[in-house]
Amino acid sequence: MIKIGIVGGTGYTGVELLRLLALHEDAEVVAITSRAESGRRLDDLYPNLRGYYDLAFTEPDVARLAACDVVFFATPHNVAMNLVPELLAAGARVIDLSADYRIRDAELWSRWYGEPHASPDVLPQAVYGLPELNREQIASASLVACPGCYPTSVQLGLIPLLARGLVDTQHLIASAASGASGAGRQAKVDNLLSEVADSFKAYGVSGHRHLPEIEQGLADVAGCPVQLTFVPHLLPMIRGIHATLFARLVDMSVDLQALYEEWYAEEPFVDVLPAGMFPQTRTVKGANRCQIGLQVPQGRDTVVVMSTIDNLVKGASGQAVQNMNIMLGLPEDRGLQQVGLLP
Amino acid sequence: MIKIGIVGGTGYTGVELLRLLALHEDAEVVAITSRAESGRRLDDLYPNLRGYYDLAFTEPDVARLAACDVVFFATPHNVAMNLVPELLAAGARVIDLSADYRIRDAELWSRWYGEPHASPDVLPQAVYGLPELNREQIASASLVACPGCYPTSVQLGLIPLLARGLVDTQHLIASAASGASGAGRQAKVDNLLSEVADSFKAYGVSGHRHLPEIEQGLADVAGCPVQLTFVPHLLPMIRGIHATLFARLVDMSVDLQALYEEWYAEEPFVDVLPAGMFPQTRTVKGANRCQIGLQVPQGRDTVVVMSTIDNLVKGASGQAVQNMNIMLGLPEDRGLQQVGLLP
Amino acid sequence: MIKIGIVGGTGYTGVELLRLLALHEDAEVVAITSRAESGRRLDDLYPNLRGYYDLAFTEPDVARLAACDVVFFATPHNVAMNLVPELLAAGARVIDLSADYRIRDAELWSRWYGEPHASPDVLPQAVYGLPELNREQIASASLVACPGCYPTSVQLGLIPLLARGLVDTQHLIASAASGASGAGRQAKVDNLLSEVADSFKAYGVSGHRHLPEIEQGLADVAGCPVQLTFVPHLLPMIRGIHATLFARLVDMSVDLQALYEEWYAEEPFVDVLPAGMFPQTRTVKGANRCQIGLQVPQGRDTVVVMSTIDNLVKGASGQAVQNMNIMLGLPEDRGLQQVGLLP
């Protein structure tokens, strides 16, 4: 039985890890930390977990965490980068759901996150945990940086086009929308039901922190720098990301539907929909799955790709468990077979 | 492997059965019928099922259904009562999610459903499928009538009080609320998002069809006729039932919290919350679970019991699978271990 | 032109006052205070007000407020009771939307609000601002305490029954539900969209602060103490209150539909629906209106009354403007003619 530690288990990615790991046959959560809720039972905070865990939150304790086989960080940025070096030194393998190790360039990270990186020495060890790109490196990694939710949906939607050099890489557009759980479980007026229900808005238009992460990943695939205009929007609902991606085709000779189907044919968690079918966030709700549809409207030279995930599953905790399975040599879908909850 | 047939698989209880059975280790859906969608692949209608089923809807065919070990009816009322006699005669075991066999008295049924019962002869064979009341009879039944969604939540909430004779049985009150999926997947203006989102209303105040079913069940428990004022309400959301139950105590000497905890101590799918904690529909979303909390406000003589379920799971398809497991001698929670999807 | 001051204009009752007063022909808002947002333009915080006000929030300043004809308190409890005495002394008339002056008995208030009342001497001057009960006293009042949102809907729904002595006054039941705006615009995890959307729950079951207020008002009408079991619930939407009221009839000889229609025949803001029609919160959204429907199910001895309001309008700011109109001798519906926003 693999021993799991979770740092920061009170947020939405934390409770989602707990939901997924509750039914994972090979893993057992043995430690879960929270300064604010130390001493409180998990199932008191999250009654959906009643009967699945007999555990309470504890103060973070490096020794106890280091005794785990795998430690997940389900924390806001700026926590993992301070604790991870010690855990790695103690021999633990770490899966970080936060932004701390997603960007390879410490200076670029620092510009977007407004503070110096606390462990730039460790950055080179970090593997970017998008299995569809980096499965092999993940298998042997000691530190995996799970992609952000928007970056997961946007990259999976654009990779085949960029890898094959079919589009203008300097004018990519991503108009994406997320449920409110993406903003986390923090007491902010901006995320009150009365502020965000029954409304829709763009935010972060001048520059969202996921932009450099996406551009880094897409540049790797394209083999050259790319420029993306990225506009996230806030949906009046809890879970789900829908990215609508626009790119100008520089080569119109390729059957894009066939390309996507072949590209992802062997991927267990990327599902290219048949031609003419487009994804909905509800069909992946609660499931570790990215569904993709595409269209070239009016036969013009702009391709539209639609890519949906559940931001808390394939966009966070599900992908983290997928990475864990890869790291430990388990079947990649262990604990991740949930069917989307529809309706 | 148990062979499963489903009649009427295009509605919400149908797709929910498919979600739950997709991961059931001992059961395989081999036939699913729909006149309207005959020939269409399941996963074309329900893309959340892509990868789980390689099946298409077919015209209802008694011979094919009779070859199944278990046949579920996930139909509106008035379908099962016409087909079930033939299926029983052919040796199939039937689990009916509709209202056709819930009320023992054919005449009473007929008064509330506005037409004669089509197979009153079969009624005596039907076992009312509330496992917490009738587990033994269910085990040997050939025909199980699954309770309605409101009746499940209301009965589970009131049974201990009535069984112990603690309340006035002639003035019970149930103020209950349901998500819109309870109204089914039918093209009606009344259930459009623009009609029911962002609003709340009572309906069926003069008399809802679940009233006689609830009164029948509670009378059995109480050992005498009961009178319930039942007011259902429509919630602006998809899944979940919350019943707020009021009863006047005629005996105030009993520790009600302890009573409820003991009463349901061995029940795998009824969870009595600790004193002072009250249930939310979100903590049972997607799970086959009833959560119950109770309070006697101001120390007066009225007890308030709150009982929540997911109407599509413990209120329909989950309970149906639970009944199947009991009928077949399988572990009762087989295929039903999903954790509630929160947030 | 009547000069209006508003204390605490950043909350939901504040912005709703501003929406209603923007089109009020006889009133002009000249001062609006907020410590937190002092200096910020109203329409920067609330862009729906762009073009209607050329005002910024200011620090609370008694002199400036005292120069107004009418001062509204749109604050949490515990603010008005400290400032009102000074304003009254300076000659201003005050309309308090908070709870500070709703309960006549300072000790009872103190028990429910957990602190001593700051100005018990002023309490006797306060008129409870439910126009349907106290129109005359309101007209001459210098201090009006606007009812809470639940108390408005529950009292309007029960008054005719109690005034006529038709029901058991010791076992009244109110199962009510409110949109999340009732919890105000405060940074609390409990009111995040991700916590309360897509769910329904009871809260405050052991005792909600609106209980003593309702029992005080109903006792006045009944001429004797009453006992109410009051269970509020939280709806996954922004605006609206629906109260479902249950009472046992001790006199079944009265035509209740006719009674209600007559009782409220002259009331401009209470609308008794025709027999068989029941209210929905959406039909009063944005309107200063209470809609009421009633039924005696199955001809038994329990009457069910359903009463709906928009908690921010007839349950707060609309009723406050209605009170202002009465106090100033204006037509009672001045500024309050908005039609409910449906769909």
Add this chain to the structure above:
Amino acid sequence: MIKIGIVGGTGYTGVELLRLLALHEDAEVVAITSRAESGRRLDDLYPNLRGYYDLAFTEPDVARLAACDVVFFATPHNVAMNLVPELLAAGARVIDLSADYRIRDAELWSRWYGEPHASPDVLPQAVYGLPELNREQIASASLVACPGCYPTSVQLGLIPLLARGLVDTQHLIASAASGASGAGRQAKVDNLLSEVADSFKAYGVSGHRHLPEIEQGLADVAGCPVQLTFVPHLLPMIRGIHATLFARLVDMSVDLQALYEEWYAEEPFVDVLPAGMFPQTRTVKGANRCQIGLQVPQGRDTVVVMSTIDNLVKGASGQAVQNMNIMLGLPEDRGLQQVGLLP
């Protein structure tokens, strides 16, 4: 008093016309037709209108309608084009909220709507009712074709850029999202709450009927044909359209914020937000207003314009009343002063 007739008053644009006209000082609705609801009182179908109208739906009757000063068509497409010629001949002025007269080219119309146009002779008389473009022609028109909801938001968002020749006209992108009321009040499974709440999806990606209308309007402004990639999405809420518009700048020397502010400075119903502020659908809910924000992210060569309206107000019935006011020489904001309902 202007006499108003409404054809097809049972849909959402119909009830919204009634809401707005209820408080219009110069207009009176004297006839409202519906085949399906003939004989039923308006306020029985729409209880928010109780007390505002003493009217019932009637069968369509040309003579009765022709006696009105203005006739609104709040019908699906294909109704107005059959009745309008007769009404015009009888001297009525017509404001059509449907699609029948929006596209000047009858053949183009026919290609997108799948049937021949029934009154191509009348098409040249129709004035496209976007007051910000065509105020003068509207004033003297006998037939005004009100723009679609998406076309209103997209055109108002792009007009300044195209009129000034600042962007590549062949690669415009509109990623827009609408509340479900845009789909109308028709009994379709696809618009049930349980289908569209708690989800988000693109639709009509291969070609939406509003595309030719938008391209026609933008081409007029640009002085040349334009190409737009238009992807509409369905929001899990009732009211509101948010268009996120992307265009590649061919001239980066212009201060776009200043351009927009000047362009719309005199427009009563277009509100350009200050730099750095972006619109939300909730700030225009219920109001006849378009709010616009813009940004050039990262100082690159792509401009992003965000444009929001309430699809039922500025996107339909409010704009129709605005057109009526212009046609009749009334103040343009008569009956349209409602403040957005926030929260």
